[in-house]
Amino acid sequence: MTAQVVTISSGKGGVGKTTAVANIAFALAASGSKVVCIDGDIGLRNLDVVMGLENRIVYDIVDVIEGRCKLRQAMIRDKHLPELYLIPAAQTRDKNAVSPSDMKRVCDEIRPEADFVLIDSPAGIERGFRNAIAPADRVLVITNPEVSAVRDADRVIGILEAEEKHSPALIINRLNPDLVKQHDMLSAEDVLDLLGIKLIGIVPEDESVIVGSNRGVPVSQDPKSRAGQAFRNIAHRLKGEEVPFLDLDKQAGLWDRIQKMAGRR
Amino acid sequence: MWWFKSKRSAASAKERLQLVLIHDRTDLTPAELNELKDELIQVISRHVEIDPDAVQIDLQHDGRTQRLVADIPLRSVTRRRAG
Numbered sequence: 001m002t003a004q005v006v007t008i009s010s011g012k013g014g015v016g017k018t019t020a021v022a023n024i025a026f027a028l029a030a031s032g033s034k035v036v037c038i039d040g041d042i043g044l045r046n047l048d049v050v051m052g053l054e055n056r057i058v059y060d061i062v063d064v065i066e067g068r069c070k071l072r073q074a075m076i077r078d079k080h081l082p083e084l085y086l087i088p089a090a091q092t093r094d095k096n097a098v099s100p101s102d103m104k105r106v107c108d109e110i111r112p113e114a115d116f117v118l119i120d121s122p123a124g125i126e127r128g129f130r131n132a133i134a135p136a137d138r139v140l141v142i143t144n145p146e147v148s149a150v151r152d153a154d155r156v157i158g159i160l161e162a163e164e165k166h167s168p169a170l171i172i173n174r175l176n177p178d179l180v181k182q183h184d185m186l187s188a189e190d191v192l193d194l195l196g197i198k199l200i201g202i203v204p205e206d207e208s209v210i211v212g213s214n215r216g217v218p219v220s221q222d223p224k225s226r227a228g229q230a231f232r233n234i235a236h237r238l239k240g241e242e243v244p245f246l247d248l249d250k251q252a253g254l255w256d257r258i259q260k261m262a263g264r265r
Numbered sequence: 266m267w268w269f270k271s272k273r274s275a276a277s278a279k280e281r282l283q284l285v286l287i288h289d290r291t292d293l294t295p296a297e298l299n300e301l302k303d304e305l306i307q308v309i310s311r312h313v314e315i316d317p318d319a320v321q322i323d324l325q326h327d328g329r330t331q332r333l334v335a336d337i338p339l340r341s342v343t344r345r346r347a348g
Contacts, residue, residue, distance in 0.1 A: 147278050154286050161329070183273040190279050194286060196328035 001034070003114040005107050006238065007136035008171075011152030013123030015144045016173040019209060020231065021120040022050045023220040027235035029084035030221065033115040036075060038106070039089035040132035041122035042098055048088045052216020053078065062090035065102045071109050085114075095127045100134030107135035116238070125159060133165060138238075140200060142171040145186040154195055169200035171234065176205045177248040201234035203227050204248050287324045291331050298324065305335065314340040 008021050021037055029035045038061060039047035048054045059074040064087070071087075078084035087106075090097060103119075110117050121132035133139055139160055143153035153170070160168050172188050179185035186194075188202050206227035212219035219228035220235070226246070233243045288294060293301075302322045309315055321336040 147282055150282055151285060151289065154289060157329070158290060180275070183275045186275050186278050186282075190275065194279065194282050196326070 001112060001115060003034075003036070003107075003111045003117045004238070005111070005117040005119065005135050005137045006140060007040075007119040007121055007132050007138070008140045008142055009121035009129060009132060009156055010123065010142045010149070011125060011156040012143075012149045015142055015149050016203075016209075017123075017142055018046050018050050018120050019213060019218070020140075020142050020171060020173065020203075020234075021047060021118050022213075023218040023228070023231035024235050024238070025051075025084060025116075025118050026078075026081065026218045027220040027232040028116055028118075028238065029078070029081040031232075031235065031239075032083070033239070034083040034113070035116045035118060036085045036087065036110050036114045038087045038103075038117065038119045040103075040119050040128060042089045042093055042095050042128060043091065044122065045089040045091045047120050048076075048086060049216065050213050050218065051078065051086055053086050053088075054216075057088050060088045060090040061106065062093050062097045064106060065098060071106065095122070095131065098128075098131050100131050103131045104135045125155060129156075133160065133163065136165065139165055139168040140171055140234075141168045141195075141197070142173050143191065143195075144174045145172060145176075145180070145188070145191055150186070150191055150194055157195060157197055168197055170195060170197050171201045171203065172199070173203045174205045175202055175248065180248075199245075200237050201230055202245055202248065203230040203234075204246070283326070287326055287331060290326075291324060293324070298322070309337060316340060 008017050010017050025035045025037045037047060039045055042062065048057060053076050056076045059069040061074065063069045064071050064074045074087050075085040076088065107117050119132045119136065122128035141153050141156055143149045157168055170192065172191050175188060176185055180187045192199055204226050206219065206225055208219045208222060208225040209227050212222065219225040220231040222228045230246055236243045302320065305322065306315065306317045306320055315337055319338045323334050325332045325334050
């Protein structure tokens with residue numbers, strides 16, 4: 001086994017990096033891959049709570065780097081999926097406790113034992129981001145169809161180009177097909193045209209994502225969730241499988257259409 | 266009626282982003298672009314006659330490549346002689 005190290009980054013905060021990491025990790029692990037997630041946001045730990053593993057933390061990534069524990073001891077196994085692990089961020093330290101070469105060393109140690117290492121990058125383009133992209137074989141840039149998120153994604157893509165990282169792929173998150181139809185939201189085509197990189201997934205806006213993170217069970221585990229389906233598709237594409245993109249027009253159910261006709265939406 | 270009033274704000278988002286991304290990527294402000302345009306006109310005018318007001322210089326993007334596109338109509342020499 002040689003794990004593929006995949007970093008998820010965005011520049012802007014709040015576009016859904018942590019949610020995407022948790023969902024893609026669950027989807028990969030549910031389809032038989034061994035996955036290790038690393039929370040790269042030192043000081044603002046969050047992946048643990050989104051994955052529902054916050055009560056199991058003993059050691060964190062800084063403990064591994066500073067030699068207070070073995071790598072295995074910091075790898076928290078998921079409650080349901082035995083092939084899914086999390087290495088949490090340190091909560092009481094800052095980003096300078098970790099260097100890009102530390103991250104490379106940790107990932108090199110995991111590589112022989114896993115199929116995927118997913119790194120949740122912090123927002124911004126400073127040290128924490130540099131740490132998160134240093135060991136990456138692939139970077140997924142996540143954005144929302146919204147001016148500030150697209151602009152920041154473009155900055156991140158520019159930095160990745162300058163670092164000569166393997167060409168990043170784009171996740172467009174929280175796309176609202178109704179707003180796109182009304183011409184009040186950038187379409188996936190608009191965002192792709194602006195950013196000029198290849199697409200790996202379009203995730204529709206979906207209330208079930210919040211319900212999932214409330215419970216600590218990502219929506220990619222919910223077969224009925226549209227966003228969950230989109231995240232599962234991204235997981236398949238990461239494995240090199242060809243999966244058609246979702247037809248988001250079908251998203252509006254009968255009830256939505258009745259509400260729309262009644263002028264409530 | 267209010268529901269017929271489409272704001273169509275997506276088009277303006279895209280237009281604004283196109284401009285801002287080009288300037289972010291090239292680190293060239295609109296003022297610097299104007300300065301470049303003036304200098305180009307001066308240099309070209311030394312060799313051929315042009316109408317400075319008809320000159321168009323724009324930054325365009327094609328995927329992730331930026332391109333400086335100049336459209337510089339030349340004044341016709343024959344017409345000038347006839348006049």
